[in-house]
Amino acid sequence: MTAYSMTQNSFEKDRDSLKAKKFMMWLFMVSSFIYFAGLTSGFIVYTAGDPSRGINTILPDSFNYSTAIIALSSLTMHLAYMAGKKLQFKSQNAYLVLTALLGIVFLVIQFRAWGVLFNRGITFTGNPNASQSFIYVFVASHLLHIVMGIILLLQALKFRLAKVDPMRNTFRLEVTSIFWHFIDILWIYLYVFLLLNQ
Amino acid sequence: MASTAIQHTLEHSGHSHDDHGHHHETFLTKYVFSQDHKMIAKQFLITGIIMAVIGMLLSILFRIQLGWPDQSFPLLETFLGKWAEGGRIKPDFYLALVTIHGTIMVFFVLTAGLSGTFSNLLIPLQLGARDMASPFVNMLSFWFFFTACVIMMASFFVESGPASAGWTIYPPLSALPQAISGSAAGMTLWLVSMVLFIASSLMGALNYISTVLNMRTKGMDMWKMPLTIWAFFLTAILGVLSFPVLVSGVVLLIFDRSFGTSFYLSEIVVQGQILPQQGGSPILFQHLFWFLGHPEVYIVIMPALGITSEVIATNSRKPIFGYHAMVYSLIGISVLSFIVWGHHMFVTGMNPFLGGVFMITTLIIAVPSAVKTFNYLATMWRGNIRFTPAMLFAIGLVSFFISGGLTGIFLGNAALDIPLHDTYFVVAHFHLVMGSAAICGMLCGVYHWFPKMFGRMMDDKLGYLHFWFTFIGAYLVFFPMHFMGLDGVPRRYYAFTEFEFMKEWLTVNTFVSWAAIIAAVGQIAFLWNFFYSIFYGKKTTQNPWGSNTMEWTTPIEHLHGNWPGEIPTVYRWPYDYSKPGHSEDFIPQTTPFSQTMSSNLPHDFEGNPEAERIQIEWQKKQQAEGEQGV
Numbered sequence: 001m002t003a004y005s006m007t008q009n010s011f012e013k014d015r016d017s018l019k020a021k022k023f024m025m026w027l028f029m030v031s032s033f034i035y036f037a038g039l040t041s042g043f044i045v046y047t048a049g050d051p052s053r054g055i056n057t058i059l060p061d062s063f064n065y066s067t068a069i070i071a072l073s074s075l076t077m078h079l080a081y082m083a084g085k086k087l088q089f090k091s092q093n094a095y096l097v098l099t100a101l102l103g104i105v106f107l108v109i110q111f112r113a114w115g116v117l118f119n120r121g122i123t124f125t126g127n128p129n130a131s132q133s134f135i136y137v138f139v140a141s142h143l144l145h146i147v148m149g150i151i152l153l154l155q156a157l158k159f160r161l162a163k164v165d166p167m168r169n170t171f172r173l174e175v176t177s178i179f180w181h182f183i184d185i186l187w188i189y190l191y192v193f194l195l196l197n198q
Numbered sequence: 199m200a201s202t203a204i205q206h207t208l209e210h211s212g213h214s215h216d217d218h219g220h221h222h223e224t225f226l227t228k229y230v231f232s233q234d235h236k237m238i239a240k241q242f243l244i245t246g247i248i249m250a251v252i253g254m255l256l257s258i259l260f261r262i263q264l265g266w267p268d269q270s271f272p273l274l275e276t277f278l279g280k281w282a283e284g285g286r287i288k289p290d291f292y293l294a295l296v297t298i299h300g301t302i303m304v305f306f307v308l309t310a311g312l313s314g315t316f317s318n319l320l321i322p323l324q325l326g327a328r329d330m331a332s333p334f335v336n337m338l339s340f341w342f343f344f345t346a347c348v349i350m351m352a353s354f355f356v357e358s359g360p361a362s363a364g365w366t367i368y369p370p371l372s373a374l375p376q377a378i379s380g381s382a383a384g385m386t387l388w389l390v391s392m393v394l395f396i397a398s399s400l401m402g403a404l405n406y407i408s409t410v411l412n413m414r415t416k417g418m419d420m421w422k423m424p425l426t427i428w429a430f431f432l433t434a435i436l437g438v439l440s441f442p443v444l445v446s447g448v449v450l451l452i453f454d455r456s457f458g459t460s461f462y463l464s465e466i467v468v469q470g471q472i473l474p475q476q477g478g479s480p481i482l483f484q485h486l487f488w489f490l491g492h493p494e495v496y497i498v499i500m501p502a503l504g505i506t507s508e509v510i511a512t513n514s515r516k517p518i519f520g521y522h523a524m525v526y527s528l529i530g531i532s533v534l535s536f537i538v539w540g541h542h543m544f545v546t547g548m549n550p551f552l553g554g555v556f557m558i559t560t561l562i563i564a565v566p567s568a569v570k571t572f573n574y575l576a577t578m579w580r581g582n583i584r585f586t587p588a589m590l591f592a593i594g595l596v597s598f599f600i601s602g603g604l605t606g607i608f609l610g611n612a613a614l615d616i617p618l619h620d621t622y623f624v625v626a627h628f629h630l631v632m633g634s635a636a637i638c639g640m641l642c643g644v645y646h647w648f649p650k651m652f653g654r655m656m657d658d659k660l661g662y663l664h665f666w667f668t669f670i671g672a673y674l675v676f677f678p679m680h681f682m683g684l685d686g687v688p689r690r691y692y693a694f695t696e697f698e699f700m701k702e703w704l705t706v707n708t709f710v711s712w713a714a715i716i717a718a719v720g721q722i723a724f725l726w727n728f729f730y731s732i733f734y735g736k737k738t739t740q741n742p743w744g745s746n747t748m749e750w751t752t753p754i755e756h757l758h759g760n761w762p763g764e765i766p767t768v769y770r771w772p773y774d775y776s777k778p779g780h781s782e783d784f785i786p787q788t789t790p791f792s793q794t795m796s797s798n799l800p801h802d803f804e805g806n807p808e809a810e811r812i813q814i815e816w817q818k819k820q821q822a823e824g825e826q827g828v
Contacts, residue, residue: 027403053477137449
């Protein structure tokens with residue numbers, strides 16, 4: 001076998017393996033979604049058990065704002081991905097940082113929403129109506145995903161622009177953006193679920 | 199050059215390209231933090247075997263208590279200290295023993311030890327891949343598992359003892375640290391260990407699925423995959439879809455335990471104290487637990503079924519009977535396993551109509567299970583059977599699967615389950631159908647693929663000895679339990695001395711304990727055989743069992759990337775055993791049809807007209823030559 005065909009072969013193999021790794025991210029999202037499906041069906045089973053259970057309050061407005069923010073961050077994520085594909089690494093970095101910042105803003109707003117709920121006397125602990133405690137569990141589990149997403153975003157940043165391997169960069173961006181869009185959609189699912197049950 | 203290419207392939211994404219060319223392997227990267235799927239498989243296997251021995255010893259401890267409840271064994275006090283004061287195991291510790299025995303056996307041995315070993319070993323080797331989709335995540339998977347094992351064992355060294363709420367850890371017992379001593383620190387460690395374990399098995403499952411779907415070699419379409427791979431693949435899917443639900447259940451449990459929420463707790467009085475938690479529902483936990491818990495038993499048995507399919511076909515020298523039916527029955531079991539969890543909850547005050555639905559779905563599972571059983575029998579029927587130790591264990595699995603499966607039909611009926619619930623009948627049922635059957639499948643795999651893993655053979659005679667001790671021992675242990683259960687003897691009871699109606703079962707318990715001890719002693723034959731053969735066993739040949747699958751085309755000496763040159767192409771399904779017209783009784787998957795003209799059949803070409811034309815021309819030519827000869 002010639003050296004040329006060998007390198008080409010390994011190049012192809014590498015792409016194959018990247019495809020398989022990207023697929024693992026999809027699978028991870030499936031399992032993560034199942035986790036939330038478990039929680040939300042737990043909510044349904046629990047709430048249906050007794051008429052006194054349920055959210056029994058109007059959800060804080062903060063959730064509307066945070067939903068807008070996370071939707072916006074999906075847009076900046078996509079812009080980062082497009083920039084990376086066009087090999088514009090500087091603007092890729094800028095959009096990634098912007099996305100991460102929006103993620104942090106989202107996190108802060110979610111915390112403030114908890115504060116609003118807490119001030120209404122809807123506490124996480126010691127609450128005989130655990131349907132209300134579920135709100136905290138949904139948000140906290142989702143925030144854990146946001147933190148993971150921010151870590152992925154920071155990992156996708158490129159500091160030595162001269163040394164960027166475009167193929168691996170695009171792969172990393174793709175994985176990051178798939179995940180980020182997923183947690184965006186995940187929050188919308190959770191929020192709509194809560195709205196339908198309030 | 200070849201090694202460069204292979205290494206490049208194996209490299210984990212995002213890591214540097216710095217060390218091109220040479221392969222520097224230190225002890226640490228080769229044996230400890232290995233990213234090679236074959237080494238990770240061995241790590242899973244040996245950890246699994248160690249955990250299995252621990253789980254077995256725990257069971258012997260509680261069998262001693264059940265067999266001789268009034269007798270004192272001073273030796274126990276020497277080893278267990280305050281857990282066996284006066285040489286008798288304490289009730290608290292008895293509960294811890296059954297809990298940890300169950301946890302270890304179900305999760306650490308039959309989930310991680312079985313799937314972890316054989317999925318890791320066989321998926322890349324039988325599909326023709328250089329390694330897993332992500333070798334790095336694969337390594338993490340093992341180390342999470344190992345850490346989980348260490349934490350679970352560490353719970354024996356905390357003052358309040360290991361978790362004792364049973365392997366199903368139902369709240370409120372598991373949710374209130376003050377409930378019993380086993381609900382304190384031991385329960386916390388149990389939960390931490392299980393979270394790590396779930397993370398490990400998810401990482402493994404993601405890898406298995408992605409590798410099966412993306413990294414098959416040329417020619418290996420899904421319908422040419424060996425049944426082992428189908429089983430591992432579907433098992434991994436079950437894991438991805440069910441384990442996260444257990445996580446959500448456990449997360450809520452952790453909040454109840456440590457943060458004062460009341461998801462599962464309501465109106466509880468402990469030691470005269472009214473607890474503040476109100477409005478929770480313990481049944482909610484059971485739903486979340488069994489939504490994982492039932493698929494989990496198929497996670498345990500399906501890899502064993504896959505391994506058995508392969509071993510039975512190879513050693514009967516016959517194609518597996520009903521390959522497609524085998525695959526569809528695995529798919530059927532996988533789908534059905536998600537809609538039967540309620541049969542664990544018939545006595546929770548479930549609406550009888552809902553119970554009826556769960557009953558019907560449960561009984562339907564008997565259909566794919568029976569399809570598999572009959573296919574095994576039909577494969578062996580009039581086969582040229584070679585009774586290797588692996589084959590004996592495969593037959594053992596079929597036997598246990600039948601005898602344990604039949605009682606599943608009893609228990610699946612709500613009307614019968616209500617009196618039988620939580621009796622020894624249930625213990626007998628699941629120990630036969632998922633305990634003994636799955637462990638037989640695992641041992642079958644160990645005997646069969648030992649030459650592939652270690653390059654040496656295990657000793658056959660010790661294997662036979664091991665098989666008969668295990669097979670007869672398991673039946674003697676678990677079969678009498680059916681009758682105890684029918685008499686209403688409840689499981690998890692510390693001693694049979696306090697209730698009049700249970701006293702007559704004391705002698706049976708002594709018998710069962712003796713059987714368990716003898717079967718356990720028989721395992722020494724295995725352990726000796728296994729560890730001795732790793733170092734001093736007879737050197738293996740390239741393809742010791744005359745098998746068709748691809749793993750036997752790799753060199754005996756392991757190398758990174760599995761095949762030295764290009765990965766072979768696959769041309770045929772894996773079960774061409776004893777094909778009429780061929781000179782040998784097996785044709786490996788990598789043999790093209792052009793080399794087996796004398797044995798090709800019309801349906802081999804899957805409607806490819808060109809290949810059919812060549813075959814017909816060849817046959818005409820042969821015929822003409824034959825006539826000339828006459």
